[in-house]
Amino acid sequence: MLIDSYSGDLTLALPDSRTNAEYTSLQYNWIRRAVLQSRAQRKVVILDCCFSGQAIGTMGGPEPLAFAGIEGTVLLTAAAWDRMALAPAGEPYTAFTGELIDILRHGVPDGPEVLDIDLIFREMRRRATAKARPVPQMQARGSMGLLPLAFNPQYRQELPR
Known part of the structure; x- marks a missing residue:
């Protein structure tokens, strides 16, 4: 991520982005507007970027720029506001x-049949913390955290005795 030197707005760096050449990056507000x-x-x-x-x-960081007040949205980020990915x-x-690909591909041991966004996020945070890596962040509005995202390949249904 970059900060626009004129407006102070958040922008997403692209492979050929250059600092002080804001036209080479994607304005985050354009994504928000879409x-x-x-x-x-x-x-x-x-968002998987620094x-x-x-x-x-x-708390203690910048004001939220994302989806404040937008019901039915969830935002997952790779790192905190002041941390590099x-x-x-x-x-x-x-x-x-x-980690996201691994969870979707291989599932969560002892997890439910369906993985919702909250569970995936908690598992990503657990893994990041255990490996001393940047800790993902999430903002969910309404019941979006409960949105089913994938079947759990490690789900094992208990058979009746």
Whole structure:
């Protein structure tokens, strides 16, 4: 993420983005506007980049920029507002994306049949903390945290005795 040097707005860096050349990055407010204007009842935004928590804001941090007041939305970020995300050397994905893919692909041991966003987020936080990696953040409006996202491949239904 970058901060626009003129407006102070949050922008998302692209592969060829340059500081002090804001036209080379994507304004976060454009994403927010697209989500606001969407007719979808449920909206999920995932940001895997440094300082991505700025889109949420935290106590003691910047004011929330994201989806305050937008019902039916959830925002997952790779790091807190003042933390860098991590792209571990030799791994095919960033730490955040790698854990998300692993959870969706392999599931959660002893978890329910369906993984909702809250459970996936809690598992990502648990794993990040255990590995001393940047801790993901989440902002959910309404009951969006309960939104089913995937079946749990590790779900084992107990057979009647």
